[in-house]
Amino acid sequence: ENITGTGTLRREMLVLDDVSLQQISTLKQENSPVQFALMGSFGTTFLVNSATEPTFNFQPGEKVRLSLLNTANTRTFRVSIPTTVLSLVGTDQGESFPGTPINSIILGPSDRTTVDVTFPETADIFRLEHSAPNGKVVVLAHFKSTKTKVLQGKSVMEKPASLDIPNPEIITHALSGIPALTLKLTSSPTMMGDHGMMHGDIGDDGIEWEDTMPQMNAMMTEKTIKWQIIDEKNGQINMKINPLFKRGSFVKIRIENPVDQPHAMQHPFHLHGQRFIVLSENTIPNKDIRWEDTILVPAGKTLDILVEMNNPGTWMMHCHIAEHLSAGMMATFTVE
Numbered sequence: 322e323n324i325t326g327t328g329t330l331r332r333e334m335l336v337l338d339d340v341s342l343q344q345i346s347t348l349k350q351e352n353s354p355v356q357f358a359l360m361g362s363f364g365t366t367f368l369v370n371s372a373t374e375p376t377f378n379f380q381p382g383e384k385v386r387l388s389l390l391n392t393a394n395t396r397t398f399r400v401s402i403p404t405t406v407l408s409l410v411g412t413d414q415g416e417s418f419p420g421t422p423i424n425s426i427i428l429g430p431s432d433r434t435t436v437d438v439t440f441p442e443t444a445d446i447f448r449l450e451h452s453a454p455n456g457k458v459v460v461l462a463h464f465k466s467t468k469t470k471v472l473q474g475k476s477v478m479e480k481p482a483s484l485d486i487p488n489p490e491i492i493t494h495a496l497s498g499i500p501a502l503t504l505k506l507t508s509s510p511t512m513m514g515d516h517g518m519m520h521g522d523i524g525d526d527g528i529e530w531e532d533t534m535p536q537m538n539a540m541m542t543e544k545t546i547k548w549q550i551i552d553e554k555n556g557q558i559n560m561k562i563n564p565l566f567k568r569g570s571f572v573k574i575r576i577e578n579p580v581d582q583p584h585a586m587q588h589p590f591h592l593h594g595q596r597f598i599v600l601s602e603n604t605i606p607n608k609d610i611r612w613e614d615t616i617l618v619p620a621g622k623t624l625d626i627l628v629e630m631n632n633p634g635t636w637m638m639h640c641h642i643a644e645h646l647s648a649g650m651m652a653t654f655t656v657e
Contacts, residue, residue, distance in 0.1 A: 331474040332386040333377055337428065337461065339364025339393050354542035359584055361395030361642040363532040367451065369462045376463045378471045384439040386477060391428040394643045397528050397587060397617065398451050401425035402438055402464070405447060411435030414596045414612035421609070429589030429617035431641040440464065453530035455522065486598060486610050487627065491571055495627045496600055500575040502564055503554065506618060506640065507582045509547035527619025529586040548640065548650035562652035566630045573600065575625050578618045585620040588645065594636040597628040615641060630656045
């Protein structure tokens with residue numbers, strides 16, 4: 322189905338997280354070093370809306386809008402409801418484009434995605450799953466059929482389809498244009514001590530789905546590893562970076578995440594105050610144009626984004642893995 326109608330449907334908010342119950346009893350002291358600074362902290366217990374494997378009801382044949390948010394420190398989720406087809410209707414910056422059929426959703430930390438799912442008349446139970454390419458499958462929640470009216474969630478209007486993207490001529494010009502800013506995401510080799518190169522289990526997709534070096538990861542703090550954003554043009558690092566842009570301009574920014582570094586892994590990169598579209602990945606133009614404010618940059622990938630500089634002020638840009646942010650991986654930009 323497309324979603325261009327004006328009917329109503331029910332929305333469920335699904336907040337995804339993971340926690341390590343073994344660590345909850347250990348309260349950190351104020352100003353103590355940030356632990357797990359190498360890979361970030363992965364939890365062992367998976368939560369949806371602060372519960373383990375909650376159950377949501379649906380009526381046979383009902384279409385439900387699911388708004389998903391990843392609040393985990395580090396974990397990237399790949400979410401699906403097997404034997405159903407999801408329809409992508411919204412991302413970080415709202416619901417403003419036609420539904421696109423997808424089988425699964427990849428959500429880095431702070432990513433927001435909205436999908437519609439139509440449950441069939443026949444089957445009575447479905448599972449919301451996290452299934453990483455490394456073979457791990459986790460049941461996050463259940464959807465159960467009921468003949469009675471469902472009181473969960475809230476009713477929302479289906480919005481008219483509208484891409485609301487920049488003029489195609491702006492996109493074409495930006496694709497061939499030189500980036501106004503090129504940022505490299507990396508870790509500092511001078512702060513690694515005698516540990517040398519510490520590569521985890523990164524797949525062909527450039528994503529570290531699990532902590533495969535928990536002891537090493539727990540030992541690393543922001544005192545022993547520094548995560549960096551480097552301005553390739555002038556060599557400025559992290560909070561020394563503060564380029565100036567004009568309000569109302571469209572700015573092309575290149576984000577590089579080289580695999581040849583002390584520890585290569587994905588970085589969910591977030592810009593405050595503005596929105597952007599992804600122009601290309603490794604120079605291949607992106608055909609799925611939508612507004613974002615956070616984008617997962619896998620190891621070994623280079624992403625070109627086109628930022629609409631609309632909100633004046635000085636804003637942060639940073640990796641949204643909490644431990645990487647605390648270990649230095651943040652910068653600023655100013656819109657005048």
